Amino acid sequence: MRLFLASYRFGEHYDVFAELAGTPGPIAVIANACDSWPGARAAAVTSELVPLRNRGFAPHEVDLREYIGRPAELRRTLSRFPVLWVRGGNTFVLRAQFARSGADTVIPELLAADSLLYAGYSAGACLLGPHLHGLETSDDPREVAPTCGIEPIWEGLGLIDRPIVAHLDSPTDPEETGKGLAARFRADGTPHWALTDADVVVRIGNEIRCYTV
Incomplete structure (x- = not known):
């Protein structure tokens, strides 16, 4: 299993991503956190495709809305890509679209077989924690029902051992919700990864490491 999880894009550790990804080639982009x-x-999709192309990758959007009730087809599609890039947005919307398409089963199975590298930032990273509790301070779970037609799901994918708090001390978090959530977790004694926009968490096999600057 290979995971590259950031607060914002590559953070300050593109070299780590490049080592995990290998020679730039096809990369699947999931932008469903922006469906609301x-x-x-x-524009949100374009903002991901251009930087990836500039790095030499050949990005292709995989829209999970096209795979609702078709997990086998989603598996076939994702199996063509060595790297998966999951952008930020609303974590609750992204989690719902993973559930509706079967991505919440397909992607962990592909990762367990080391068939691809999962790279995600913000919502795309927070999704992989054990739960989404606390993220309602920054992402509105009320957007799920009108966007996805189901109720919010509070369980994460559980591919890392603790929740991620993104955008710590970041201009992308002007209300400092990240700092507030990290303080709450510290007060509760809840282990978590608190990331600035420069930091990343990487999992290789069973080893998890946080890279800071």
Whole structure:
């Protein structure tokens, strides 16, 4: 299993991502965390494709909405890519779309077989923790029902051993919700990964490591 999880894109550790990804090639991009932003979704996708192309990758969006009830087809599609890139947005919306498409089963199975590298930031990283509790301070779970037609799911994928708190001390978090959530976890004695936009968490096999600057 290979995971590259960041607060914002590559953080300050593109070299770590590049080593995990190998020679740039095809990369699947999942942008469904932006599904509740209909007027801005297309721009959000473009904002991911361009930087990846500039790094030499050949990105292709895999829209989970096209695979609702078709997990076998999703598996076939994702199996064509050595790297999966999952961008930020609303973590609860992303979790719901993973459930509706079967990605919450397909992707962990592909990762267990080391068939691909999972790279995600913000929502794409937070999704992999054991739960989503606390993220309601920054992401609105009420967006799930009108966007996805189901109720919010509070369980994460459980591929890392503790929740991620993203955007610590970041201009992308002007209300400092990340700092507040990290303080709450510390007060509760809840283990967590508190990441600035420079930091990343990497899992290789059973080893998990946090890279800071």
